[in-house]
Amino acid sequence: MxxxxxxxxxxxxxxxxxxxxxxxxxxxxxxxxxxFVVPILLSNTQEKVVKIEVIDETGVYGKKFPNDSMLQFTVTSRSIAEAKKKFKDEDFNGILLIKEHTGTNLPVLTLLHGQTQPSIKVMTTIQNTITNKLEEFAGCDPKMLADIKGKLDIHTQNIGGEKTDTGITxxxxxxxxxxxxxxxxxxxxxxxxxxxxxxxxxxxxxxxxxxxxxxxxxxxxxxxxxxxxxxxxxxxxxxxxxxxxxxxxxxxxxxxxxxxxxxxxxxxxxxxxxxxxxxxxxxxxxxxxxxxxxxxxxxxxxxxxxxxxxxxxxxxxxxxxxxxxxxxxxxxxxxxxxxxxxxxxxxxxxxxxxxxxxxxxxxxxxxxxxxxxxxxxxxxxxxxxxxxxxxxxxxxxxxxxxxxxxxxxxxxxxxxxxxxxxxxxxxxxxxxxxxx
Amino acid sequence: MDILNIENITKNYAAHTALDDVSIVIPEQSVFGLLGPNGAGKTSLIRIINQITAPDKGRVLFNGKPLEPKHTELIGYMPEERGLYKKMEVGEQALYLAQLKGLSRRDANIKLKYWFEKFELQSWWKKKVEELSKGMQQKIQFIVTVIHEPKLLIMDEPFSGFDPINALLVRDEMLELKAKGATIILSTHRMESVETLCTHIALINKSKKILDGSVKDIRKMYKSNIYEVAYEGTNIGFANALWTGFELHNTKEEDGIMKARVKLLNGNTANDLLSALIPHVKLHSFVEVVPGMEDIFIMKVNETNQ
Known part of the structure; x- marks a missing residue:
């Protein structure tokens, strides 16, 4: 040595x-x-139910969102402007807007939220739901699956329309x-x-x-x-x-x-x-x-x-x-x-x-x-x-x-x-x- | 055979010159005293020999060959500023330092065992250095300096900080190493250790070498031809006994005994002085006054400072 x-x-x-x-x-x-653990613990012990309004312009994904005692998705068919107006009164925590994207298979996802930013759980639930549905579409076409994987992005904005970033990235x-x-x-x-x-x-x-x-x-x-x-x-x-x-x-x-x-x-x-x-x-x-x-x-x-x-x-x-x-x-x-x-x-x-x-x-x-x-x-x-x-x-x-x-x-x-x-x-x- | 030839070394730092055209020859198996006041350039020279720094001009030959990195394994160096890792175990640390000097772990273990037994340190092997007394730390320091059996041992103020017993121990070990063939460079300003240990010296002042050679030759060179005579009798009787070949420097009385210093002139010998004195006074002792290294040191330094 x-x-x-x-x-x-x-x-x-x-x-x-x-x-x-x-x-x-x-x-x-x-x-x-x-x-890692504290947010999970906190989200688990949180008493308040998180309610998200889903405006699905594609009409494909809305029904797929799972509801549990802590996180509830409500699909509505009103316009985004209307939803924004009623946001305060109706006790929603966020509005998820799903739009068709021309040119790719992926939808454009925008999540509007109030004062509190959406938790990781909300983000991942949305991401998983959409991804599952997309995978269903793709079947076993490996090229399409590869397109989906890792490409889905959720844009988060506060209710005033300013971009915020709470993502895992x-x-x-x-x-x-x-x-x-x-x-x-x-x-x-x-x-x-x-x-x-x-x-x-x-x-x-x-x-x-x-x-x-x-x-x-x-x-x-x-x-x-x-x-x-x-x-x-x-x-x-x-x-x-x-x-x-x-x-x-x-x-x-x-x-x-x-x-x-x-x-x-x-x-x-x-x-x-x-x-x-x-x-x-x-x-x-x-x-x-x-x-x-x-x-x-x-x-x-x-x-x-x-x-x-x-x-x-x-x-x-x-x-x-x-x-x-x-x-x-x-x-x-x-x-x-x-x-x-x-x-x-x-x-x-x-x-x-x-x-x-x-x-x-x-x-x-x-x-x-x-x-x-x-x-x-x-x-x-x-x-x-x-x-x-x-x-x-x-x-x-x-x-x-x-x-x-x-x-x-x-x-x-x-x-x-x-x-x-x-x-x-x-x-x-x-x-x-x-x-x- | 000379182990070290220091040839025309010059070393400049930004603000001052540490060494100015210094040449020194160090004979094999000598105890070489490197002397000089603080800041004269001794440590700079030692660092150059240890290849810690490089000279700006000149060169150093080790056994006739220019210094190379591998020579560090033939040199043992105990700096004036020395220490050990306080939090490290004694044995582990000694092994580490020995291995850095090129010993294999196995050889280092065997040799350390010998030294630890010799210095009665075996039971401290697993202790941390900070738990050791100062004296024991000094022993360890000495062991790690000589563990690889260096051909050249450089000791910078080796006795400073050592208690008298350890100082003696270190002195004896140094002489034993010398007997086994090692050459020792001793940098110090403790003149009594120079008198008893050194065979050769070099005196450095203000970055220049001002004196070097064997201790014997230097003494001869500075011989003063003065003798101190202790006698019973009168001043006048003593003075009358002297003739023009001698010069009376001073006399003093101690407990009824007179002491006089006499210088020999015109090639007269000590025998001439004795034969002149014997008929006149009752002699007690007759000693040549030899200048100590300290006297020579002070004299030479003052001379060059003027």
Whole structure:
């Protein structure tokens, strides 16, 4: 094993053995799981029935919408203007407008909503219903089925007609972006603290008499990236574990609740318009709805890009964090020098809402090209689809270039910085180091 | 055979010159004292030998060949600023540092076992460094410096921070390594360790070498030809005994015994002085006044600073 391998191994093992790693590994999925589970729990315990008015101009899909005790679809035949006018009085939560689209087999779906935005459950129920009907049409024509899959889009607007976005695409985009953002911060800071530790412990001079400073820096960056990847993989595995366990439990609870409801309904009215088994299945599927929605995304591209930007973003920032760690001598100086590195990272989160509003607009394109912001910004764009291949390729090439440039720069600062003790550094001082 | 030839090394930093055309030859199996005031350029030179930094001009030959990365495995370096990973286990850390010096894990294990036994540290193998006393950390530090049996051992202020017992331990181990064939560079400004340990020295001041050679030669060079004579008798009697070949520097009285410093002139020897004195006073002792390395150090530094 080469010396850099030894360094990677040490950085990896000492961190993985730490209690904080184990705690984070367990807490992470609980937090992430709760992001998925809490909405399901909330939607299940919600007392209020959600009522959606369906205006089906095609006349094909309307009858297919399933009703349960929590979500009711009412098909009406009035005009959209009329429906809007009466929206407030009639206690509907939303109006779904289904229009024929000329040229494709897919209908155009518009969901108007009041103050509260429609839940994921509403969105996925609509999507699944329409998709099922379309699949029925398509029969077993694989070309038509392929056309349907992942192409169905629900446009959401508030009742005033302004576009809103509550779709799973936004959620996935934000989620991927935030994950990269946190990963870069969390593990970038670990690289920086590792460098500060070596410098303040004074072990660094012992080590660089055996290996080159560059090897030490890269070994640290790569070792910590492996810790991050392992933690991330464990999170994914555990999150899915928790998510399915929790999904099953809440599903069962809902079924129990439904059964007791049903007995009561049968006793009072004697009317039963839906098959119990049907509902049970539907409830059990409530967690699967999200999975189904996720399937409609360009999933392979998302996973590939996520892995790339996840690592690329980390490597770029980790090199800079290592340079900061080498330059400063005390914790007190940390904030001052971290600022220029963290600003672009924070900026990418700031512009994220603008990107979601217009995923292919100039803001989105520019910020997904600049290496410092592209990991977060490009990941928000990708789930929306329609990002030209050349843009992805260029953005990736720029990120690789940015990473190489940042590493070369950081290495120069690092090799001088780690040997500077008890000296107050300034930016002009660091600029001098670059010329040594 | 010389293990290290430092040839015309110049190293500039942005604001100042750390080393200015420094050439030093370090003979094999010597204990070489690298001396100089703070900021003279000693650490810069050591870093160049360790290939931590590169010189702007000049070159360093190791066993007659220009320095290469693989030479780091033949060098053991204990910097003045030293430390260990506090949160890491002692044994694991020692293994890691030994492997970085090119030992296989197996060899490192065997050698560490030997050293840990020698320094009575076996029971601390699984402990974290932060749980160790300062003295024990210093022992570990020394072990990891010599674990790979370096041909060249560079110790920057090796005794600073060591308690007297550990300092002695380290000193003895250093001499043992030297006996086994290692060359030791000792950078220090503790002159008493120079007197007892070093065979050769180089004195650096303000980034220039101002003096170098074997300790024996340097002493000879700065010999003052002054003798201190302790005697019983009178001042006048003593002074009368001296003739033009000698010069009386000073006399003082301690517990009824007179002490006088006399310089030999015109090629007179110590025997001449003795034979001149014997008939006149009762002698107690007769010692040559040898300039200590510290005197030479201060003298040379002041000389170049003027």
């Amino acid at each position: 080469g010396k850099i391998g030894l360094i990677i191994q040490r950085e990896f093992m000492t961190r993985v053995k730490k209690k904080s790693f184990i705690i984070m590994t367990i807490l992470g999925p609980l937090l992430m799981g709760s992001i 936004t959620l996935v985009g934000y989620f991927a972006g935030i994950l990269i953002y946190f990963f870069v911060f969390l593990y970038g800071a670990q690289v920086m603290n590792g460098v500060i530790e070596e410098k303040t412990n004074r072990i660094v001079e012992v080590i660089i008499s055996s290996v080159k400073p560059f090897q030490l820096m890269m070994g640290k960056i790569l070792g910590i990236s492996l810790v991050g990847l392992l933690q991330f993989l464990l999170w994914v595995v555990l999150t899915f574990g928790i998510y399915f366990v929790a999904g099953t439990i809440t599903g069962k609870a809902k079924v129990e609740k439904y059964r007791s409801d049903k007995v009561m309904t049968q006793q009072t009215t004697g009317a039963q318009n839906q098959g119990g088994a049907d509902i049970q299945q539907q409830v059990m599927d409530s967690s699967d709805d999200i999975s189904a929605a996720i399937e409609s995304l360009p999933i392979k591209l998302i996973i590939f890009c996520f892995a790339f930007y996840f690592l690329g973003g980390y490597l770029l920032y980790a090199a800079l964090f290592a340079a900061i760690g080498s330059a400063i001598d005390s914790e007190a100086d940390k904030q001052q020098f971290m600022l220029p590195v963290t600003i672009p990272l924070i900026l990418s989160m700031v512009v994220s809402s603008a990107i979601v509003m217009n995923p292919n607009g100039p803001v989105a394109v520019w910020f997904s090209m600049i290496p410092f912001t592209s990991p977060v910004c490009m990941m928000i764009r990708i789930p929306f689809g329609g990002v030209p291949a050349w843009q992805i390729a260029l953005s990736m090439a720029l990120l690789i270039g940015g990473f190489l440039g940042a590493t070369a720069l950081a290495a120069k600062i690092y090799r001088t910085g780690i040997l500077m003790y008890g000296k107050k550094v300034s930016y002009s001082e660091i600029a001098k180091w670059l010329r040594y």
